Amino acid sequence: MMGSSASESAYRVLMGVLESRTGQTLSPSRIWRIEMSLKPVMQRHGIADLDALVAALVTSNSRQLLDDTVDAMLNNETYFYREYSVFDEIAATALERIREINKLRRRLTIWHCGVSTGQEAYSMAMLIAEQGAKWAGWQVDIVGTDVSHHAIGRARVGLYTQFEIQRGLPVQRMVRWFDQTEGGWLAKADIRRRIDFSVQNMLIDRPPLASPADLIFCRNLLLYFSAPMRQKAFARLRAMAAPQSFLVLGAGETVLGQTDQFVASPRLRGLYEPADQQVRSAAAA
DSSP states (O other): OOOSSSOHHHHHHHHHHHHHHHSBOOOHHHHTTHHHHHHHHHHHHTOOSHHHHHHHHHHOOOHHHHHHHHHHHSOOOOOTTSSHHHHHHIIIIIHHHHHHHTTTTTEEEEEEETOTTSHHHHHHHHHHHHHGGGGTTOEEEEEEEESOHHHHHHHHHTEEOHHHHHSSOOHHHHHHHEEEETTEEEEOHHHHTTEEEEEOOTTTSOOOOSSOEEEEEOOSSGGGBOHHHHHHHHHHHHHHEEEEEEEEOOTTOOOTTTOSSEEEOSSSTTEEEETTSOOOOTTTO
């Protein structure tokens, strides 16, 4: 059921704008939230209602209004060390396998696709920093991309509220890697400089990766794609992945029935590998 204060055509246009700009679709459970999500945008731009917003989007060439509208409709839910078991598996096993595979190149590339406000990328940056000597002499690239200008802007700054900093981040890590300021908790420069954040549409843009990704995070993003868009997204992820690499999806996601580009890792629970060349370690050889 559509909202009563706007025409159905306005909702259809807004959903079309979202899909054309991001590949994402709005589920019925999210459609009713459109008006509430867009209220701050309409207030900021002096627009009375959704019909007027749609008219402004059609007649105006304001890039800011379009960016603000799309940003407001996105779900930027994220937090530090989301699902600890996944990060434990990556730290203990996946990174060790990648170290073995890349020991001659001594290069590690991690891509966070749909990184939102950056907590996931900062979690990996802290994990790598805490492993210290293991990565001495290695080129480690951590790249975070998202379609949301607002989210990437926040990620680059690395400033989080008390609620955000406490959500998933243990106190010892909070104190070690963040400074408390008047505006919130600010990631220390040593962690911020380890990550390259940029605005990218994963379906269209090529992420700024200097080499194929050894580890790709794409968690709870593909849930919002239609089946054809999801297949296209998986193909893009495979194109950016190293032949022997790992893909991390959200807890409620799977590749089964979705794509033939990736398969569940036979050894690492919750991780996926390229179907055409699964990761093989020295131990498994």
